[in-house]
Amino acid sequence: MAEQAALRTLKEGDSFNGFLLAQEVAFKTSAKGSEYLELKLGDASGDLKGFLWDLRAVEGDLDLVAPDAFLKVKGQISNYNGRTQIRLDKLRFARDEEVGDLARFFPVSRRDAEEMAQELDGLIAGVKDPWIRRLLEALFVEDASRREAFRRAPAAKSMHHVCLGGLIEHTLSVAGMADRACAHYPDLNRDLVLAGVLLHDLGKTAELTYQRSFGYSDAGNLLGHISMEAEWISRAASGIPGFPEELRLHLLHIVLSHHGRLEYGSPVLPKTPEALLVHYLDDLDGKLEAMFRGMREDAGEGSWTPFSRSMDRMIYKSRWPKVD
Amino acid sequence: MAEQAALRTLKEGDSFNGFLLAQEVAFKTSAKGSEYLELKLGDASGDLKGFLWDLRAVEGDLDLVAPDAFLKVKGQISNYNGRTQIRLDKLRFARDEEVGDLARFFPVSRRDAEEMAQELDGLIAGVKDPWIRRLLEALFVEDASRREAFRRAPAAKSMHHVCLGGLIEHTLSVAGMADRACAHYPDLNRDLVLAGVLLHDLGKTAELTYQRSFGYSDAGNLLGHISMEAEWISRAASGIPGFPEELRLHLLHIVLSHHGRLEYGSPVLPKTPEALLVHYLDDLDGKLEAMFRGMREDAGEGSWTPFSRSMDRMIYKSRWPKVD
Amino acid sequence: MAEQAALRTLKEGDSFNGFLLAQEVAFKTSAKGSEYLELKLGDASGDLKGFLWDLRAVEGDLDLVAPDAFLKVKGQISNYNGRTQIRLDKLRFARDEEVGDLARFFPVSRRDAEEMAQELDGLIAGVKDPWIRRLLEALFVEDASRREAFRRAPAAKSMHHVCLGGLIEHTLSVAGMADRACAHYPDLNRDLVLAGVLLHDLGKTAELTYQRSFGYSDAGNLLGHISMEAEWISRAASGIPGFPEELRLHLLHIVLSHHGRLEYGSPVLPKTPEALLVHYLDDLDGKLEAMFRGMREDAGEGSWTPFSRSMDRMIYKSRWPKVD
Amino acid sequence: MAEQAALRTLKEGDSFNGFLLAQEVAFKTSAKGSEYLELKLGDASGDLKGFLWDLRAVEGDLDLVAPDAFLKVKGQISNYNGRTQIRLDKLRFARDEEVGDLARFFPVSRRDAEEMAQELDGLIAGVKDPWIRRLLEALFVEDASRREAFRRAPAAKSMHHVCLGGLIEHTLSVAGMADRACAHYPDLNRDLVLAGVLLHDLGKTAELTYQRSFGYSDAGNLLGHISMEAEWISRAASGIPGFPEELRLHLLHIVLSHHGRLEYGSPVLPKTPEALLVHYLDDLDGKLEAMFRGMREDAGEGSWTPFSRSMDRMIYKSRWPKVD
């Protein structure tokens, strides 16, 4: 893909010529009875509304202009009531091969991908319990495709860390807090906690789809990520000769119970201190990220974000300043 | 074990000499300050209270007289306020080897074990879908120890079919109803439903302990039976070259969702007609058995059984007579 | 009503001239300030959007053009973005008398009405218990207007079997399953179960309105169908000299408890095996129908139906093929 | 029954000779192996524990000494740890005919029965709406046995107004408050409200048993009082030629909805101001009575009553004094 301007940088009067991801596509009829096309187009920097008033300006098959397709578009930026729009002159479907690095069209983690991967490797290498370290290596290091998926997947479809790299970012953040918690509560088994944290959402790599828009895979809808990662852990453990059964049970227990309540999809309640801790720190990290992101993204005035359905509340944006 | 009278057949004035399972053991002090022993002793036919007024009549180590131990006892049957009791003259701990067939000391299914095993084999042999039949054979036929466990396990610790052989009895009953349902709703895939039924509680063989009193194993408490059987199914499927992934997902989905609600321990809701049916028929069969058993076992007068905590209600015992 | 084409058969370019039911009516203003009319028009085969761009083309009183009215319309079929529409040239209100058989404008059961009525009669005739048979005859056979209503009513406003004839279709389906269940669980009293099934939703004939769009009657909103049918049963029983009080209580109990939980509108929980069975089979049948219908009606691609609010989930459409 | 001392008046050292109701009966064995009888005996003024140390002192059939039986007893009052007891010398079963007025052995309303009956008659006579008055007369005045039952029944088994006459006492109290509320909210239809109040618990006369200990009848357990009174109202209305259907629906609605929530056993929510009012005032009156009674009956020190399971809280007994 040749260089093209990021949507966030465009101003009224600019021309734009490049690839964009079609997030929403609607054919509409005007009162005069003529049809037009209203689109929501995006790249990683943001999105804007697009209008094509004359459908004859579409090159090629109109049926390919659909959600999740890449489009090659050309048009003029206008400003309407404070929001940027694009009036399209030309539009055609684009094959993925033309587009280049697809990741440039999705929200991505604010942390550097390579740095996160190295941090993960370091955490695994630092595990002292040989059985646990061996299991983590089998799951996170030796299986190249899972390793790749874990770096790329979002942490959720809509709740928190909804971006490429969100899963590893969230996992590392919980791991960091878990490390601190194990220093604070010395009776906790740090290696067990760390393993629980790294494994707790591993199944999201297969539960979610994130090649285009974020959604659930068939397996995700039918089984859920907890069941999938539980199977992977068992399989990996059975590939390590002599892997202790009690350790396998404890790790599976942490993973199965990490949603904390049956009605949130955990088939068992956390029954060990390590399982309890993983549940709390996972939940806390997701909710803090959602709060801070909600504050960052809300450009509106006033002290409150809009009502957040996932949090079931508005967030108070006003920050009491820190004293250094 | 030499022949000994079944507890249910004993009458006031009988002598008894034989082995019994100690279900409850309590050392008590009389107001005079002397210690005595109050026991609940059972065989497969029932149980009664036992009293040993002089602890010196215990042979050997007193500490071995504990719940779940077999005891060799000798005493006289008395009748107290309508209930049989035994006044013990002698008592000693007994090793399992002395006792012979342990199954004679636990409640057992009312159906014949061999007949049930053959019915199960017949159901599996009748499956037309080769992949499904192959999977069921791997789990129920070829693995001798699982096969044995499935014939022996109870269906639950306290809700329904609480007896040796209860698991297979319940499973076959649900399978029978499922067969009729598939004839009634022709769009259902019978082989899929049948496999779901046979597999839905297979994990109970490892979730519960039933060598002595019925309880939960460590793995049962940490993982639950659904997670265990899900792993077994996946493992068995991966042992069958070419096993279709979509079929594996569907079978796992039926098993994972069969409790019907998240708060009852299913991590996903039933999302296919086959999964929905297995959930309803399983639930119905357990509750009907609990109702009918509650009626049979309640010798009391009046139209109502005692309040059943598991059903959260009393059951109306009065039966409107059938007309033939 | 003269013959007119079914909406489902129309193609772009066709003319249409006939009666249609106005399901939705909206007067809108175009940006130019002129008013137009947007309608949703239906017959039993389906529905389509209609547009009338010039209100002067309406003959007669504009106020009569309202939801649930029949309209005589004339126009041209066009195709817009894959969906059929009609551009109206003429439109007027039509009196019911002009329209002929109103049933031609509503969704109807897929089963033949006469065949269902005969099946119902056969079921009642097959009841061996004379008291029960007598009661069913009083309610379903001798009262001609109730008999007619039971053949015509839908089973629900929005959950399942939402069509004319839906009530009897659903009732017969549950009765068929109940028959099979009584063969499977021989301790059940089949006549009692069958009566419970036939009676369980009888009150829907008065709870719902279904002359035009489906809704709730005043009595339905104020009392609910369970209370209404309970009264009818008591009244019918008191019309049969010597009707046994215990049987009356048991039948009322089955009907009152058939929603299975207080929070679903049953004032008592099912406390007999017969009541429990009727609850489960009723619930199962409604949900299975909703699932299968959801699959049939969803023409969309992908493995999943849209989110169903009544089921609180999406349904997996992909069917594992049966092996014969 | 000859005059006998009320239990509440007995002091240590008194002799007692008379009839008492056996509320609880337990045969127990002492550590020495001898059997004795422990009883809870009551009259309307209260109850005490009784002990019979020698079963040979029982005249006649021991099996008749059972809960809910009247006993003729003779013994000495002792005082044990602050509570009165009776050491029995003689005891025999007594037939009801010997005992005289059974009502002397149950808790009774603190209000005079005759006065309450007259107040009820006055309320009904004061209803201005002729249809409503006619219906109330049919149910409360003309049916002598229902009239008698309504004067005698308790309002509940365990929640509030648990005494003979409790139902009419509670009903009149709610009626009094309802009268005041109708004066305050002039848009309310007072006759409708009053009828709803008088009818709302009428079914308790058949739901509860109160000849001996208070409990539920078979019909009560199977149908609940709401369903029973709904049927009675409909039947009475159909006995009044021309009774308006809309009024019948409204009255039934008030009665059916008066528990206020589906999970409390009302099949519909209150949907009119009159229905809402009846629900609130009924609920309030029951809870206030339970609170005030809890305070009166709690002789303990401290500011709090014991934990009340029905209220799910302790009640603060300390009363801020009124200023006149």
Added chain:
Amino acid sequence: MAEQAALRTLKEGDSFNGFLLAQEVAFKTSAKGSEYLELKLGDASGDLKGFLWDLRAVEGDLDLVAPDAFLKVKGQISNYNGRTQIRLDKLRFARDEEVGDLARFFPVSRRDAEEMAQELDGLIAGVKDPWIRRLLEALFVEDASRREAFRRAPAAKSMHHVCLGGLIEHTLSVAGMADRACAHYPDLNRDLVLAGVLLHDLGKTAELTYQRSFGYSDAGNLLGHISMEAEWISRAASGIPGFPEELRLHLLHIVLSHHGRLEYGSPVLPKTPEALLVHYLDDLDGKLEAMFRGMREDAGEGSWTPFSRSMDRMIYKSRWPKVD
């Protein structure tokens, strides 16, 4: 503000020239690409839709045309599908000073403000307990700004009494009912009850904002009205030398518990008869007002109001006529 016609009085063809409150403001684009302005404009008598087809007709800064702003508008009334609209010719932002008495633009209580203030003063003067009267005077009489706020505030944002003066109207209505209840239940401490009623929603004066549209203040969102009024009561009590601690606790308890359930925001359950009564009468009054208002405001045909989200039901509008 010069005299201007109330919106409710306008008819098709009228001209209008005056100030209105902008409740909603939307800039829209027509299919032709031209922008127009769609407004919801209101005064105390009601609201209507306004359209300005040519944005050049706006005088001054367009950004000031925003929700909650007053606008000076000029236009013609038209009638569209039964609803009045205004087609605007001119429009400009108006400063509050121009507008005059802002209260003329909001819904106001149907009761006279002065009369309500006097009724409140009378209630307080009638309190016999000197401590309680002293406290009420401190909070309602001596603090002029709180006194003023209490007269002006609405009772809620959306549930009931949503109008200026709604808080005092609701409070007085509950107080009236409480007075009657204390006459009916003589064990209640009337002064305590009355104080609880007057104080129970006092914090709404600070929880809500009601200078323009009704909403929540920052403090309201962060603390809730219960916490705020609890603090005020404590502060006022500590300003009265010798104020009895037990009375302070009891008053705070009534206020803290008046929502009746923890999940409705009360940190404690009502544990005294006075607290229980205040909870019930407050809840009842709010719901009755919402019901009666719903009936008054619903001009639609049929027996039912639209579904009320706050009541979770439709209300039956049909009123059984009173007989005098």
Added chain:
Amino acid sequence: MAEQAALRTLKEGDSFNGFLLAQEVAFKTSAKGSEYLELKLGDASGDLKGFLWDLRAVEGDLDLVAPDAFLKVKGQISNYNGRTQIRLDKLRFARDEEVGDLARFFPVSRRDAEEMAQELDGLIAGVKDPWIRRLLEALFVEDASRREAFRRAPAAKSMHHVCLGGLIEHTLSVAGMADRACAHYPDLNRDLVLAGVLLHDLGKTAELTYQRSFGYSDAGNLLGHISMEAEWISRAASGIPGFPEELRLHLLHIVLSHHGRLEYGSPVLPKTPEALLVHYLDDLDGKLEAMFRGMREDAGEGSWTPFSRSMDRMIYKSRWPKVD
């Protein structure tokens, strides 16, 4: 109090002579009809059962032998079925003055009281925000009696940290974790979080009684600790001239919302990151302590603690060993 042996150190055959706290007192009757006294007696090290077979051995007023009284006792230690008991020869009521340091008779925190007080002072001194530090000093340092109470109070009556000093121990533990969390999530305002932690349970000093057995005070039952500490914070803030209102609101919000859900007694949900964090870390710390204590105190065999009602589960005691 002279030196006396700690209960935990006593062995069979020892004599004991000293003061003990009566935790439970029951007068019982033996089957022979003689009365005896059964006691639960404790010091800080533990408790044991005591029996006094001859009530004449009690010196002085028998009525003073009541729960929460100190007793002077003399007796012999015996061992009964694995548990130590004391057979009492003499017993009398003891005045508090005789007993000396009462704290020796209650469970106490495992951490040193002085060390904890210093740690608290250090935390407050380290707060950089002058307003927050000033407020904490006012509440924790300058008010000597509150300072003392905060050092002495338990954290709860039954859930976690149920010992003298438990409140400060729990508070400091949460503060330690909060400190680590603020280092991990740099956007958090550490001073605000720390203040929230220190203040979140301050009201427990007045909610609970802990001079003898642990319970709730009248104020605790009527208001709850959250309402009490909210008032104290407001009062302290108003004592600091110029204290910023926004800061006061934010601190109150953290305290009011720290139970995390309305149904757990918080009138508002946490709406800032700081409030959310305090809720999670408080909850986590209490549950971890309860888990670890449950494991420590359970001497039983097997992998599981008894069922914990407060946690609604059993805890898995088996610990996977750490690798160093």
